Amino acid sequence: MEEIVTEARPLKPPVKRQRRRWSWNTVKEQRQLIYMSVPLLAYIILFAYVPVWGWTMAFQDYKPARSFGEQTWVGFKHFQFLFTDDNFMRVLRNTLAMSIINLVLGFATAIILALLLNEIKKTFWKRTVQTISYLPHFLSWIIVTGIVATSLASDGIINDLLMKLNLIDKPIIWLSEGKYFWGVVGASHVWKEVGWNTIIYLAAMSSIDPALYEAADIDGANRYHKMWSITLPGIRPTIVILLIMSIGHILEAGFEVQYLLGNGLIVDWSETIDIFVLKYGIAQGNYSLATAGGIFKTFVSITMLLLANWTAKRLGEERLL
Amino acid sequence: MGDRKRVLLRFGAVLLLALSVTVAGCSGGNTKGTDAGTTNNAGGSEVGPEQPFEISVFLGEAGQQPTADNKIYKKIKDELGVTFKFEFLAGDKNQKLGVMIAGADYPDMITADTKLTAAGAVIPLEDIIEQHAPNLKKHFEKYWNQMKDPNDGHIYYLPNYGAYNSEVSDTYYSGPAFWIQKAVLKEFNYPTPKTLDEYFELIAKYKEKYPTIDGQPTIGFEILNYDWKNWGLLNPPQHLIGHPNDGGVVVNDGVGEIFADKDYAKDYYQKLNEVNAQGLLDKEAFTQNYDQYMAKLSSGAVLGMFDQHWNFGSAVDSLKTQDKLERTYVGLPLVYDLSTKDYYRDRPSLNLNNGFGITVNAKDPVKIIKVLDKLIEEDWQKLLTWGVEGEDYQVNEEGRFIKTQEQRDNASDATWKLANKADAYYGTAPKIEGYFSDGNATAASNQPEEYQASLKPFDKEVLDAYGFNSYVDFFSPPPENPIYYPAWSVDLVEGSPAKIANTKLNELSTKYLPKAILATTTEFEATWKEYVSEIQKLDIKAYEDRINEVLKWRIDNWTVK
Numbered sequence: 008m009e010e011i012v013t014e015a016r017p018l019k020p021p022v023k024r025q026r027r028r029w030s031w032n033t034v035k036e037q038r039q040l041i042y043m044s045v046p047l048l049a050y051i052i053l054f055a056y057v058p059v060w061g062w063t064m065a066f067q068d069y070k071p072a073r074s075f076g077e078q079t080w081v082g083f084k085h086f087q088f089l090f091t092d093d094n095f096m097r098v099l100r101n102t103l104a105m106s107i108i109n110l111v112l113g114f115a116t117a118i119i120l121a122l123l124l125n126e127i128k129k130t131f132w133k134r135t136v137q138t139i140s141y142l143p144h145f146l147s148w149i150i151v152t153g154i155v156a157t158s159l160a161s162d163g164i165i166n167d168l169l170m171k172l173n174l175i176d177k178p179i180i181w182l183s184e185g186k187y188f189w190g191v192v193g194a195s196h197v198w199k200e201v202g203w204n205t206i207i208y209l210a211a212m213s214s215i216d217p218a219l220y221e222a223a224d225i226d227g228a229n230r231y232h233k234m235w236s237i238t239l240p241g242i243r244p245t246i247v248i249l250l251i252m253s254i255g256h257i258l259e260a261g262f263e264v265q266y267l268l269g270n271g272l273i274v275d276w277s278e279t280i281d282i283f284v285l286k287y288g289i290a291q292g293n294y295s296l297a298t299a300g301g302i303f304k305t306f307v308s309i310t311m312l313l314l315a316n317w318t319a320k321r322l323g324e325e326r327l328l
Numbered sequence: 329m330g331d332r333k334r335v336l337l338r339f340g341a342v343l344l345l346a347l348s349v350t351v352a353g354c355s356g357g358n359t360k361g362t363d364a365g366t367t368n369n370a371g372g373s374e375v376g377p378e379q380p381f382e383i384s385v386f387l388g389e390a391g392q393q394p395t396a397d398n399k400i401y402k403k404i405k406d407e408l409g410v411t412f413k414f415e416f417l418a419g420d421k422n423q424k425l426g427v428m429i430a431g432a433d434y435p436d437m438i439t440a441d442t443k444l445t446a447a448g449a450v451i452p453l454e455d456i457i458e459q460h461a462p463n464l465k466k467h468f469e470k471y472w473n474q475m476k477d478p479n480d481g482h483i484y485y486l487p488n489y490g491a492y493n494s495e496v497s498d499t500y501y502s503g504p505a506f507w508i509q510k511a512v513l514k515e516f517n518y519p520t521p522k523t524l525d526e527y528f529e530l531i532a533k534y535k536e537k538y539p540t541i542d543g544q545p546t547i548g549f550e551i552l553n554y555d556w557k558n559w560g561l562l563n564p565p566q567h568l569i570g571h572p573n574d575g576g577v578v579v580n581d582g583v584g585e586i587f588a589d590k591d592y593a594k595d596y597y598q599k600l601n602e603v604n605a606q607g608l609l610d611k612e613a614f615t616q617n618y619d620q621y622m623a624k625l626s627s628g629a630v631l632g633m634f635d636q637h638w639n640f641g642s643a644v645d646s647l648k649t650q651d652k653l654e655r656t657y658v659g660l661p662l663v664y665d666l667s668t669k670d671y672y673r674d675r676p677s678l679n680l681n682n683g684f685g686i687t688v689n690a691k692d693p694v695k696i697i698k699v700l701d702k703l704i705e706e707d708w709q710k711l712l713t714w715g716v717e718g719e720d721y722q723v724n725e726e727g728r729f730i731k732t733q734e735q736r737d738n739a740s741d742a743t744w745k746l747a748n749k750a751d752a753y754y755g756t757a758p759k760i761e762g763y764f765s766d767g768n769a770t771a772a773s774n775q776p777e778e779y780q781a782s783l784k785p786f787d788k789e790v791l792d793a794y795g796f797n798s799y800v801d802f803f804s805p806p807p808e809n810p811i812y813y814p815a816w817s818v819d820l821v822e823g824s825p826a827k828i829a830n831t832k833l834n835e836l837s838t839k840y841l842p843k844a845i846l847a848t849t850t851e852f853e854a855t856w857k858e859y860v861s862e863i864q865k866l867d868i869k870a871y872e873d874r875i876n877e878v879l880k881w882r883i884d885n886w887t888v889k
Contacts, residue, residue: 286835
């Protein structure tokens, strides 16, 4: 026991990076490592780089069942259609709004729940709450939207509850009002994912050195002080990494929820980029437009990822790249 | 050293192999088309039980798999050696087809869609029909030119309905109408509402008298606006001014124009706006999906709606099974004013861009066409429509087909049908319509004595009150079809400006019309104005031009010389 404590690594090992000169000798020395990396490299080339060839479709009027040489090239026509369409700005706004709502709500609720769970002393209760809260994660969205639609119906549980509490005097048709839609989506996301998202934070919390808590106890800190000054800073690197990763997905506001819960009345609030691309791309047999939409999303993702990473670096935080 | 080199070489080889497999995989989809094209006339062994043959089929409609021991499919398997493997649509049709096309992943046979034609997914059928399918050729003889695709002159699909061998006296109307519960008509001593105002007046009076039906709140009027099934919302205006169903356009003298933004359309939606203010319209009408709609109709609580009869058939079956005959519906050909003659009911026209096509992935298209050719023979057709003689119907001394009450009940029992009817195939397959050579009607519902005998006492009472022979008599007899009719079957061509304009128009309608209907009476005007100005921004001309181009083509090519 004694030994382990003394030999524990300091938090930041003072390794000085030495630039090793590249030489055939190094290659020879590390050839086993190089062999081992070949399958992974091949995998990445095959499944991440080769498909990028398909991006050429975005610059053609792609027709299936025709060879590459037979396609007609149209330059940026599809991008132009995408960006000049009246609906595009609206769709982009919806996507960003719902994505940010999901991001903020998702992070806040998961961190709060994780902090609370961490404070529970009785393992049985902790486990029970944890299990119950992450079970919805295993339901597919189509089931969840079914549950949501039923709960929000005029004779659904939400309306019943609000009526019983005398908060409203007649049922609200939730899915017919655009202004509720983002909230509905955000709430369904929280319900489905909150428990699952806590897992990684709880794991991060368990690696915080108990000595810090003991020291805080001696200094007379109460629970809130410890949460604020030890637990939260302890999981900060995890939060930052997860945030950077999710910011890369800022244009992935989800597709199923909006598609399955949306209808003509609220299309101004519910339509996301994915649905737009489906409607005017795939559903019209216009695969080129769908590809153009995909390229746009990829570019935004990479830009946002680099931006977030750079910001994190400037702030002296942990970072991904 | 030598060892190492060999190892490196091996790794290289593996890498290269893996790459070539992917490349081959990528290009596989592209070459298939031409392969199937060249092997069209090869193969095609005879159809018979000694050569088992499986045909995979995709049906563009949601449905239920027939039971594994279904008696008709069993017969087809025993006598022809053919088994059908059905895949039913789950979810959105366009999306499913889009994914299918993107992966060139087709079954052997597929229900028609212009997307498939555009993608080159289906093979031209005219040559193999001429060579291998005498029965089909004879069946479609009269309609041969109409079946040709206006874009390239090939026949890709075998229309499932509309190829009649004689005039028929219809007793069943399957098209669009304003439907009203028989109970409402009975309550007010069988009036005949002719205009929209009279119709909603009846509904309002009935709802006031019976606020609930079987414990459920009464729904005065229902509208289905879901996915591609949105005609309940979009189509009524053209009928109200006395035009037949031409889809999104009204055709005058062979020239079509959209009606969505016209004043006669506005009148209808304004009326719906008033109806909503009266509380007659279902609050959830515009947020419901097809299943919820059918559930509401099946409950018997919906007094009326605008729909195509075939679209809610299973709800009616369900009402019959529940013994709620008075909750089933009568179709009414409403018009705006009495000076307009109703034109809902039309003469049967060929159901273009419907029915089966054979895909480029089918290994043996000739054999498939031979199977279809076999199944359109009269004996098989009798089996498919009437069923098995002695089990599902009897033949009396005069050679007339007749059913017992139990057999009739079976025929409207959805569960029974899954085990005893081959509807999944028959619905989309080419079929003989009219009369068999022995004089019996091809459908039990069109056999006059069978229809009369099958009427329940309640239906007899209703018809007697009106002095009608069948419910079809509510409609005016249809005039001769214009040559180009119907305009709704025009292929707009995927991805063309016409199609995009149509998609956008659809989108605007499904967005603004519900808004306008649910708005307060004062807001209606503003919403409508906004809707019309949004429509004017679209490339409607491209849409109308395409329709008119095809209508003209039809007039030039379909006119019997």
